[in-house]
Amino acid sequence: MTRWxxxxxxxxxxxxxxxxWALVVLIAxxxxxxxxxxxxxxxxxxxxxxxxxAWGLWKTFNVMVLTGLGSGxxxxxxxxxxxxxEKLHSVLRLAVLTSFLAYxxxxxxxxxxxxxxxxxYWLVAPWTWNLHSPLLEIAACMTLxxxxxxxxxxxxxxxxxxxxxxxxxxxxxEACERAMAKVYPFIIGLAYILPIMHQSSLGALMILGxxxxxxxxxxxxxxxxxxxxxxxxxxxxxxxxxxxxxxxxKRDVDPSVLAELNKLTVWTVYCWTAFRFLDxxxxxxxxxxxxxxYYSILFWTETALILGSAYVLSxxxxxxxxxxxxxxxxxxxxxxxxxxxxxxxxxxxxxGATYFPTAVELTxxxxxxxxxxxxxxxxxxxxxxxxxxxxxxxxxAKYEEQVKPGIQLTGYAPVEH
Amino acid sequence: MAMTRREAFKNLAKGSLPxxxxxxxxxxxxxxxxxxxxxxxxxxxxxxxxxxxxxxGCKSCMVACSQANGLKPDTRIDGLHQAPxxxxxxxxxxxxxxxxxxxxxxxxxxxxxMQCIDPGCMNACxxxxxxxxxxxxxxxxxxxxxxGCRYCEIACPFHIPAFQWDGFNPKIVKCELCRDYxxxxxxxxxxxxxxxxxxxxxxxxxxxxxxxxxxxxxxPGKYFQERVYGEHDAxxxxxxxLSRVGFDKIGLPDVGExxxxxxxxxxxxxxxxxxxxxxxxxGMVMFAGRNLKEHTHHLVEDQKKTxxxxxx
Numbered sequence: 076m077t078r079w080x081x082x083x084x085x086x087x088x089x090x091x092x093x094x095x096w097a098l099v100v101l102i103a104x105x106x107x108x109x110x111x112x113x114x115x116x117x118x119x120x121x122x123x124x125x126x127x128x129a130w131g132l133w134k135t136f137n138v139m140v141l142t143g144l145g146s147g148x149x150x151x152x153x154x155x156x157x158x159x160x161e162k163l164h165s166v167l168r169l170a171v172l173t174s175f176l177a178y179x180x181x182x183x184x185x186x187x188x189x190x191x192x193x194x195x196y197w198l199v200a201p202w203t204w205n206l207h208s209p210l211l212e213i214a215a216c217m218t219l220x221x222x223x224x225x226x227x228x229x230x231x232x233x234x235x236x237x238x239x240x241x242x243x244x245x246x247x248x249e250a251c252e253r254a255m256a257k258v259y260p261f262i263i264g265l266a267y268i269l270p271i272m273h274q275s276s277l278g279a280l281m282i283l284g285x286x287x288x289x290x291x292x293x294x295x296x297x298x299x300x301x302x303x304x305x306x307x308x309x310x311x312x313x314x315x316x317x318x319x320x321x322x323x324x325k326r327d328v329d330p331s332v333l334a335e336l337n338k339l340t341v342w343t344v345y346c347w348t349a350f351r352f353l354d355x356x357x358x359x360x361x362x363x364x365x366x367x368x369y370y371s372i373l374f375w376t377e378t379a380l381i382l383g384s385a386y387v388l389s390x391x392x393x394x395x396x397x398x399x400x401x402x403x404x405x406x407x408x409x410x411x412x413x414x415x416x417x418x419x420x421x422x423x424x425x426x427g428a429t430y431f432p433t434a435v436e437l438t439x440x441x442x443x444x445x446x447x448x449x450x451x452x453x454x455x456x457x458x459x460x461x462x463x464x465x466x467x468x469x470x471x472a473k474y475e476e477q478v479k480p481g482i483q484l485t486g487y488a489p490v491e492h
Numbered sequence: 493m494a495m496t497r498r499e500a501f502k503n504l505a506k507g508s509l510p511x512x513x514x515x516x517x518x519x520x521x522x523x524x525x526x527x528x529x530x531x532x533x534x535x536x537x538x539x540x541x542x543x544x545x546x547x548x549g550c551k552s553c554m555v556a557c558s559q560a561n562g563l564k565p566d567t568r569i570d571g572l573h574q575a576p577x578x579x580x581x582x583x584x585x586x587x588x589x590x591x592x593x594x595x596x597x598x599x600x601x602x603x604x605x606m607q608c609i610d611p612g613c614m615n616a617c618x619x620x621x622x623x624x625x626x627x628x629x630x631x632x633x634x635x636x637x638x639x640g641c642r643y644c645e646i647a648c649p650f651h652i653p654a655f656q657w658d659g660f661n662p663k664i665v666k667c668e669l670c671r672d673y674x675x676x677x678x679x680x681x682x683x684x685x686x687x688x689x690x691x692x693x694x695x696x697x698x699x700x701x702x703x704x705x706x707x708x709x710x711x712p713g714k715y716f717q718e719r720v721y722g723e724h725d726a727x728x729x730x731x732x733x734l735s736r737v738g739f740d741k742i743g744l745p746d747v748g749e750x751x752x753x754x755x756x757x758x759x760x761x762x763x764x765x766x767x768x769x770x771x772x773x774x775g776m777v778m779f780a781g782r783n784l785k786e787h788t789h790h791l792v793e794d795q796k797k798t799x800x801x802x803x804x
Contacts, residue, residue: 080794081803118657126580126654129645156780164787168803190640190655190662197619197637204619207753207760210643211618231804238801256804260784264777268769275759282755283616283647285747295758425651426578465798489795 079165079329082232083463085456086471088324098449105442108435109187117190122436127428132440133188135418138181139277141444142217143301143414144407145177146309148225149270154339156263162332165462170313171228171266172460176447178221184443185214209279216273224266230255232458239482275302281417289370289421290360297417300351304410307343307381310336311407316451318400320461327464333399337388340406344385348378373412373420380409531610531727531751533697537629538669539730540684541700542602543707544742545714546691549587549600553683553692557585557604560673560682563665579603581656584667585683590741599735601742602692604667604683605652606722607631607730612752613644613653613666621664622653625671629697629730632668640664649726649747669694697730704732727751 112121124131147170155163186192197203198218204211230251237248255262278301281288294300314336320326355361365371384406393399412420419430432440455461472484554574558565565574566582576583584604591598611631614622621638624631633653640662644653656662670681679685684694693700704720712718714736721739722729726747735742762768791802 081800114660116657116659116662117655124642124657126578126645127651129642129655153776156783157776159779159783159786161787161790188641190642191635191638192640194619194621194637194639197639203637205615205617207615207756208618208643209756209759210616210641214618235801235803252804256784256788259804260777260781263780264773267776268773271772272769279756279759280643280646282759283612283643283752285612285649285752285755286745287646287649295755298759459803465800468800484800486799487795487801488799489792 076331077327077329077464079162079332079462080465081463081468082165082168082459082461083467083471084459085320085324085326085461087474088456090453090456095449095452098445098452101438101445102442102449105439105445108439108442112187112435112439120433120435123431123433125428125430127425128422128430130418131188131430132432132436133184135415137184137440137443139280139418140411140414141177142181142277143274143305143308144312144411145174145181146270146274146305147171147313148174148228148309149267149274150306150309150339150343151313151336152228152263153267157267160335162329162335165329165332166313166317166336168232168460169316169455169462170309171225172451172454173312173316174270174309175221175225175229176450178217178225180443180447182217182221184440187439209276209283212276213273213280216269216276220266220269220273224262224269227255227262228266232454232460236458239484240479270305271302274305275299277301277414278417284417284422287423287425288417289363289367289423290358291355291363291367291370291374292417292421294354294358296350296354300347300354301414303343303347303350304413307340307347307385308407308410308414310340310343311403311410314340314403315400315407317462318396318403320455321396326461327467328396329462330394332462337393337399340403341385341389344381344406348382348385351378370421373416377409377413377416380405380412384409533609533728533730534625534627534629536627537607537609537697537730538695539607539629539697539700539732540604540669540681540692540694541704541732541734542692543704544599544601544691544733544735544737546689547587547600547602548689548691549589550688551587552686552688553602554583554585554587556682556686557667558582558682560670560678560685579652579654581654581663581665583654584665588743590737597737599737599742601735602683603650603652603743604731605631605669606650606726607667607669608726608751609728609730610726610751610753612647612649612726615753615756616643616647618643628669628671630669630671631666632671633664633666635663638664647752649745649752650743697732700732704734707734724749727754 115121117124122131151163151167151170154160155167186195189195198215204215234248234252237244275298278298281293282295282297284293286293314333317328317333321328355364363371364374384402387393387398387402393402424430469485475482475484555565558574561584563582563584566576566580567574569575569577576586579586586603588601588603589598590601607630609629611622611624614624614631618639618641619637621634622631622644623634640655642655644664645655653664653666655664670678673682674680680694684692701720701723708715708718708720716735716738721733721735721744722731727750733739733744740746795802
């Protein structure tokens with residue numbers, strides 16, 4: 076059985092594949108439309124948003140849903156570093172990479188969505204902040220997270236790349252690596268507290284929506300339930316990436332790590348669902364679960380997808396990778412619907428106004444997802460991100476010797492501390 | 493070195509303790525400090541009193557509003573009449589008609605900013621693009637701090653702020669009780685100045701509330717619920733309404749007596765003095781630091797065996 080021991084790049088595969096160029100086309104189309112949007116404004120043919128339905132895909136999907144999916148960085152990180160789940164260290168690089176890509180594209184998307192982005196510069200003047208605004212908390216905290224702790228967490232693979240492949244920068248990279256190791260606990264502490272803060276604030280956003288958010292979703296505990304959902308979405312995303320890597324590049328999987336991640340997902344989901352039902356029960360709204368027509372169906376769709384998948388993951392069936400993959404996919408889908416509901420699916424707009432994204436909105440939204448996917452594909456091929464074995468590393472070393480002679484990938488003596 | 497189950501539990505318990513303790517402390521803090529006071533209207537709070545029973549639906553106030561605010565009339569419906577379907581970025585004030593399907597009952601109603609005492613929009617606004625005048629309590633938009641995020645539109649229970657959907661450099665448009673118009677020397681806002689039936693009158697909130705209560709007392713059974721909408725609704729508003737038909741029929745939702753921002757009071761407790769986040773941060777740094785040492789030890793051991801550079 077495979078045991079993941081170290082991260083190994085996906086070697087011997089071309090970077091510039093047909094998929095790569097397809098993504099480039101999508102991104103180019105998205106960027107052109109972004110410029111168009113900046114010139115003509117948000118109305119008319121650009122977006123389906125209106126005064127009663129003032130938030131569209133760019134905020135509600137690219138920021139509120141996808142940063143949830145990109146929460147692996149803190150969810151897996153806390154399990155590994157704070158609760159000392161030693162095995163999970165092998166997938167941490169993957170987790171922080173998905174987080175960084177989700178956050179950086181989400182934040183850029185936020186800049187495209189707002190009408191007067193030039194006023195964002197007030198972020199550098201904390202004394203002008205309205206500390207009561209959940210959105211301010213998000214804007215400040217997410218930016219800080221993505222640019223400092225999360226960015227730093229993603230540097231070690233880059234340092235490694237420099238050390239192996241760019242002898243000129245080797246000394247500098249090694250010095251940076253040592254410096255980072257010294258302050259690492261302070262960095263990752265920040266990398267865990269900040270997302271807990273802003274992921275919960277994403278839920279707090281809709282508290283100000285008052286009774287326009289259906290009562291099954293609207294609760295004073297919305298922030299807690301929201302950040303909790305981010306945790307299992309993060310696990311889902313990491314497992315899905317691992318299984319897709321197996322599918323695409325035949326990377327071996329370590330069943331014990333996957334089992335650990337499944338266990339975490341299952342218990343996070345069980346507690347989350349129980350808390351959600353208790354919250355509805357104590358608010359005296361339990362009958363709405365059955366009698367609210369469309370909203371009841373939506374509620375049960377979420378619950379069935381999330382809880383059902385978690386149940387499957389808890390059984391022996393989930394040992395089969397295909398079943399595990401489907402379960403995580405459906406669980407992620409349910410979680411994403413949950414994160415999408417308060418702003419859109421369970422939002423009663425004035426006079427029954429509805430929202431449906433336009434082609435422009437969809438293209439731009441997908442193109443920003445495309446940027447993240449493209450960056451991911453390049454990163455895992457160039458850097459040591461995806462987990463593998465020492466044997467994999469030695470195989471890669473042999474392969475690289477032929478391609479790039481003079482690169483030393485093995486035979487390092489331990490440094491005395 | 494694998495961790496035993498016992499050690500794992502111990503670790504877990506140790507990790508949770510400071511976090512739990514911090515939770516208890518920060519939950520108790522608001523009690524130790526003092527409960528957040530309910531917001532009161534400023535002394536000189538200005539407002540409008542709109543009596544739907546007096547309105548004849550002439551829409552003069554809409555024209556006067558456009559003129560007083562220098563707004564282009566919204567004639568997009570037929571290129572001729574100023575007949576916007578709802579408040580929008582051309583329209584800070586609108587008269588609408590409520591009518592039952594069979595025509596047996598009807599009432600006109602006016603919509604504009606309610607000038608909340610504790611406004612949801614202002615609470616939502618990131619940098620203070622929406623502000624409340626300290627003397628008059630009028631809520632106004634300041635473009636220099638607005639990022640155009642449209643959170644005010646989500647946070648307003650009355651659906652008042654309107655975003656300029658077309659063009660570059662969009663604005664948020666809402667009634668500011670003719671703040672600039674009055675500063676230029678006008679005695680009162682455009683709408684109340686032209687109303688032929690005095691359905692809408694302008695004045696200090698205190699006086700308007702007294703007048704509304706006088707009307708209710710003088711006409712028993714005439715007004716819906718025998719109360720003034722806005723006295724307590726949404727934590728109190730400076731624009732007050734009287735109506736014969738139900739308030740929900742004339743665009744005034746049943747939002748309860750708590751202000752919109754008060755929904756966040758539990759969140760504010762969690763963030764009080766940042767005590768909980770800081771304590772959690774300290775706890776996580778402590779455990780991560782300890783586990784990092786152990787992890788580094790493993791890495792060095794591995795390197796001895798394999799000769800591969802350790803990875804953080």
